[in-house]
Amino acid sequence: MDPVLLLLLVLLGFMLAGSLIAVETRDLLSSVICVGAVGFGTSLVFLLLGAPDLALTQVVVEILVLVVLVRVVITRRDETHATSRATLPVGLVLLALGVMAAIVFGTLATGEDEGLTMRPFGDPLLNEQAEASVMAPAGEKAPEGAPARMPKSAGGAFLAHGLSESQGSRGTGAANYVMGILLDYRAYDTLGEATVVFVAVLGVYAVLRKVGRSRHAGNESDR
Amino acid sequence: MQGMSPIVKNMTRLVAGFIVLFGVYIVLYGHMTPGGGFAGGVILAGGLALVVLAFGEEFARKALTHEAAKTADSIGAMLFLLIALLGYAGGVFFTNLLPVGEVGKLFSAGIIAPCNIAIGIKVGAGLFGVFVALAVFRRAGAGSSTGMIEG
Structure with missing residues (x-):
C-alpha cells in the first residue's frame, strides 16, 4: 500500500478518535485539547496532500484558537454540569456506522473500472490528464508552447495558460x-x-x- | 491577569521578536513561498498574544491596547480597499497595475505583495483585538465578571 495513503489513514483514525473524545469527555479542558489535536491532524493531512499554504494557515490558526480556548477554560472556574442526555436510538447509530463503512469501503476500493466506485483517497482530479485544447477557455486556442496534455482539474485552464507568456504565473509574476x-x-x-x-x-x-x-x-x- | 513567572517573561523577551519576524517574513514572501497575508497575520497576532499573556493585563493596557488593534484593523481594511480601487486607473477593480517583474524575486507580482501586507495588518490586528477583548474585557467589568462573556 502507498505509504502516504497509509499515513493518511492513520491520521484519519487519530482525528476520529480525537473528535469522539472531544465530544464525549466530561472535562472541558480535555475536550479543548482534543479539538486542538484534531486541528493539528488536519494540518498534517493538508501537508501530505500537497497544500502547504492551507497547512500553514491551519496550524497557526489552530495554535491561536487553542491558546484562547485554554485560557477561557482555565479562568472559568465553574464546573460544567453534565446533563444526562437520552441515548441515541440504536437504529440511528447502526445507520451512521453503515454509511461510514460504505464510505471507507468506497475510498479504499481502487476505481479502475470507472463504475460506482469512488476515486481512491488522496488521488485528486489534478492527476488526470486531458488534451490542452479542451482545457482552454471557450473561443481561445491553447497557448503556444504548452504541452499537448494538461492536468484536468478546476484550475486546469489556469495551469495551462500559466505556461504562456502573458498569463498564469508569468502574468501575475507570483511564484x-x-x-x-x-x-x-x-x-x-x-x-x-x-x-x-x-x-x-x-x-x-x-x-x-x-x-x-x-x-x-x-x-x-x-x- | 498579573502576568506569569520570571522564567516565562524572560523566555518571551527572547522569543517574541523572532515570532513577529517570522510573521513578517510569511507576509512579505507570500507571493513566493506558502503562507501569505492571512497566515502571517495570524502569526503576528499569536506573537502579540504571547506578550500579553506573559506580561499581564497592565502591560496590555499601556502598550498593546485594544484601540490600537482597532485602528490597525481599520487601516488594513482601508489599505486593501484602496489597492482595489486604484485598479480603476487601469480599467477595472483590482487591476494589477504595478510592474510584474521577474518570477521569484521579492519585488515582483505587482499588487500581490501590497495586498498581502494589507491583509496581514488587517488579520493580525483583528485577531489580536479579539484576543484582547476575550482576555481583558471581562476583568474590566469587575463585579459581574462572567456576565460580560455570557451576556
Whole structure:
C-alpha cells in the first residue's frame, strides 16, 4: 500500500478518535485539547496532500484558537454540569456506522473500472490528464508552447495558460500559484473574505464591549 | 491577569521578536513561498498574544491596547480597499497595475505583495483585538465578571 495513503489513514483514525473524545469527555479542558489535536491532524493531512499554504494557515490558526480556548477554560472556574442526555436510538447509530463503512469501503476500493466506485483517497482530479485544447477557455486556442496534455482539474485552464507568456504565473509574476489566484485572478473573493473577517471581529467587539453596558443593562433591554 | 513567572517573561523577551519576524517574513514572501497575508497575520497576532499573556493585563493596557488593534484593523481594511480601487486607473477593480517583474524575486507580482501586507495588518490586528477583548474585557467589568462573556 502507498505509504502516504497509509499515513493518511492513520491520521484519519487519530482525528476520529480525537473528535469522539472531544465530544464525549466530561472535562472541558480535555475536550479543548482534543479539538486542538484534531486541528493539528488536519494540518498534517493538508501537508501530505500537497497544500502547504492551507497547512500553514491551519496550524497557526489552530495554535491561536487553542491558546484562547485554554485560557477561557482555565479562568472559568465553574464546573460544567453534565446533563444526562437520552441515548441515541440504536437504529440511528447502526445507520451512521453503515454509511461510514460504505464510505471507507468506497475510498479504499481502487476505481479502475470507472463504475460506482469512488476515486481512491488522496488521488485528486489534478492527476488526470486531458488534451490542452479542451482545457482552454471557450473561443481561445491553447497557448503556444504548452504541452499537448494538461492536468484536468478546476484550475486546469489556469495551469495551462500559466505556461504562456502573458498569463498564469508569468502574468501575475507570483511564484506561488495560490497567491497568484487569490490576490490577482480572484482578488474580489479575497476582498469578500477579508470583509467576513472584519465583520466577525466587529461582532466580537459588539458582544464583549464595555462601553454603554452597565450591570443591569441586560435586564432593562429585556423589557 | 498579573502576568506569569520570571522564567516565562524572560523566555518571551527572547522569543517574541523572532515570532513577529517570522510573521513578517510569511507576509512579505507570500507571493513566493506558502503562507501569505492571512497566515502571517495570524502569526503576528499569536506573537502579540504571547506578550500579553506573559506580561499581564497592565502591560496590555499601556502598550498593546485594544484601540490600537482597532485602528490597525481599520487601516488594513482601508489599505486593501484602496489597492482595489486604484485598479480603476487601469480599467477595472483590482487591476494589477504595478510592474510584474521577474518570477521569484521579492519585488515582483505587482499588487500581490501590497495586498498581502494589507491583509496581514488587517488579520493580525483583528485577531489580536479579539484576543484582547476575550482576555481583558471581562476583568474590566469587575463585579459581574462572567456576565460580560455570557451576556
